[in-house]
Amino acid sequence: MNELDKEEITRVGPGTLMGNFMRQYWIPALKSTELIADAPPTRLKLFNEKLIAFRDSSGRPGIFNHECPHRCASLFLGRNEKDGLRCIYHGWKFDVNGQCLDMPNVSPNPNIQSKIKAKAYKVLERSGVIWVYLGESKTPPLFPEIEATLLPESELVVDFMLRKCNWLQALDGEIDTSHIGFLHWGCLDAQDIPEGHPLEHIKDAIPQYHVCETEWGTHYSAYRFINGEKEIYWRSANFLYPFWTQTPQGEFASNVNARAWVPLDDENTMFIYFRWTKRPNYQIPLKNGLAPGGNKPMPEYIDNSTDWLGRWRLKADASNDWLIDRYAQSSGLIFSGIDNIHLQDQAVTESMGAIANQLNEHLVSADLMIAKTRKVILKAARDFRDHGKTPPGLEHPEVFMGARSGYFITPPTITWGQAYKDQVQTAIRPKLDNK
Numbered sequence: 001m002n003e004l005d006k007e008e009i010t011r012v013g014p015g016t017l018m019g020n021f022m023r024q025y026w027i028p029a030l031k032s033t034e035l036i037a038d039a040p041p042t043r044l045k046l047f048n049e050k051l052i053a054f055r056d057s058s059g060r061p062g063i064f065n066h067e068c069p070h071r072c073a074s075l076f077l078g079r080n081e082k083d084g085l086r087c088i089y090h091g092w093k094f095d096v097n098g099q100c101l102d103m104p105n106v107s108p109n110p111n112i113q114s115k116i117k118a119k120a121y122k123v124l125e126r127s128g129v130i131w132v133y134l135g136e137s138k139t140p141p142l143f144p145e146i147e148a149t150l151l152p153e154s155e156l157v158v159d160f161m162l163r164k165c166n167w168l169q170a171l172d173g174e175i176d177t178s179h180i181g182f183l184h185w186g187c188l189d190a191q192d193i194p195e196g197h198p199l200e201h202i203k204d205a206i207p208q209y210h211v212c213e214t215e216w217g218t219h220y221s222a223y224r225f226i227n228g229e230k231e232i233y234w235r236s237a238n239f240l241y242p243f244w245t246q247t248p249q250g251e252f253a254s255n256v257n258a259r260a261w262v263p264l265d266d267e268n269t270m271f272i273y274f275r276w277t278k279r280p281n282y283q284i285p286l287k288n289g290l291a292p293g294g295n296k297p298m299p300e301y302i303d304n305s306t307d308w309l310g311r312w313r314l315k316a317d318a319s320n321d322w323l324i325d326r327y328a329q330s331s332g333l334i335f336s337g338i339d340n341i342h343l344q345d346q347a348v349t350e351s352m353g354a355i356a357n358q359l360n361e362h363l364v365s366a367d368l369m370i371a372k373t374r375k376v377i378l379k380a381a382r383d384f385r386d387h388g389k390t391p392p393g394l395e396h397p398e399v400f401m402g403a404r405s406g407y408f409i410t411p412p413t414i415t416w417g418q419a420y421k422d423q424v425q426t427a428i429r430p431k432l433d434n435k
C-alpha cells in the first residue's frame with residue numbers, strides 16, 4: 001500500500017472514503033438485550049459518529065445522532081418517557097423515527113413542530129441484534145443474505161467484543177491463515193494430533209493458496225496434498241463486503257458463521273460473531289492435558305460503562321500486556337503465553353498500535369489474501385465515490401449466500417472451482433428466518 005491507500009482504507013469518519021462506503025450497508029450495532037423499554041439511552045459510536053440508542057415504551061428501538069436538534073444538548077441525558085425521548089434542556093420530545101412530538105418551551109405551532117426532527121437512522125431488529133442503516137438514501141438496501149445472520153434467534157449465538165485498534169488490521173488477522181500453526185497451536189506437534197483428526201494436516205505450515213475475487217468479496221482456500229498425494233485437504237475462508245469474514249472453524253458442510261468487524265472510530269472496532277449452535281465443533285487435541293491454544297473458552301469481560309466506547313470491553317488489553325504468562329510461553333504449554341484463542345488474536349492486532357503502519361510491512365506469498373482483499377475493498381469504495389457505482393452486494397444481496405468456510409477433502413484431480421462449487425451445493429442449510 002502507498003500512503004494514500006493506507007489513509008483512505010483506514011479512516012472511517014464522516015466524509016472519508018471507507019466511512020461513506022460502509023455506511024451504505026446495514027450495520028449490526030447492538031444486541032437486542034442491550035436496550036430495555038423505557039430504560040435510559042445507551043451511548044454508542046459508529047464510524048466516528050456519536051449516537052444514542054434507546055427502546056420506547058412500545059418496544060421499538062431508535063438510534064439517533066446524540067445532538068438534540070434544538071441547541072445540541074446530548075440526548076444521552078434524555079428522559080425515556082412514554083413512547084419518546086425527551087431532551088432535559090428545554091423538554092423537546094422525539095419518537096423513535098426522530099419526529100418531534102412536543103416543544104413545551106414555545107407556543108404550540110404544529111407547522112413548526114412537524115418540521116423538527118432529530119437525526120434518526122433506520123433501524124431493524126432480527127436474530128437478537130439491532131441493525132442500523134446510516135446511509136443517506138431514503139430507501140435502505142435489502143438485508144444482506146449472509147447465512148449466519150438470518151438464523152432464527154433460537155439457533156444462533158451472537159457475541160460482541162471490543163477490539164482497540166483500527167478495523168483493517170483486525171480484519172486482516174481473520175484472513176491470515178498462516179498464523180494458526182504458530183500463534184494458536186504453535187505448541188502442537190504432528191504426533192500430538194490423532195490420526196483422522198481434522199487438524200491432522202495443518203502441521204504442514206506451508207500450504208499452497210488459491211486466492212480469488214468473488215461476487216461477495218474475496219475467497220481463499222489453503223490446500224495441502226495429503227495421504228501420499230492421494231487427496232487434497234482444503235481450508236476455505238472469505239471476506240464479504242464491507243467488513244465481514246468467515247473463518248474455517250469446522251467442516252465445510254455444516255460450518256455457518258459470520259464475523260463482523262464494525263469500525264466504531266479509526267482506533268476501535270466492534271467484533272460481532274454470529275454462529276450456528278448446531279455446528280459440530282471439533283475438539284482440539286490436548287497436550288499434557290492442556291489445550292495448546294489456551295484453556296479459557298471465553299475471554300473475560302469488564303463491566304460496561306456509559307462511555308462512547310464502554311460496551312463489551314475485555315479485561316485483557318494493552319494496559320496489562322493481554323495477561324501474557326511468560327512461564328506458559330517458555331515452558332511450551334501455550335506458544336503465545338496468552339490463554340485464549342480470541343485473546344491471542346486480540347493481542348497481536350492491538351499490539352500493532354491503534355492504526356498499524358502498513359507502510360513498514362513486508363508481505364509474502366502467505367499474505368496474498370490480505371493483499372487481494374485490501375485491493376478489492378479500495379477499488380469498490382473508489383468506484384462508489386468516483387463513479388457512483390453501487391457497492392457490491394447491495395443490489396443482489398443473495399450473492400452473500402454463496403460464501404461458506406471450513407475444511408474439506410477431495411480427490412487430487414479436482415480443481416478449486418469445481419471443489420468449492422460441489423461443497424456449496426451439498427452443504428447442510430439450516431432453516432433461515434427470512435422475514
Ligand code: FES
Nearest residue numbers: 068070071087090
Ligand atoms: S437543546 Fe434539547 S430541547 Fe433544547
Ligand SMILES: [Fe+2]
Nearest residue numbers: 173179184345
Ligand atoms: Fe487467529
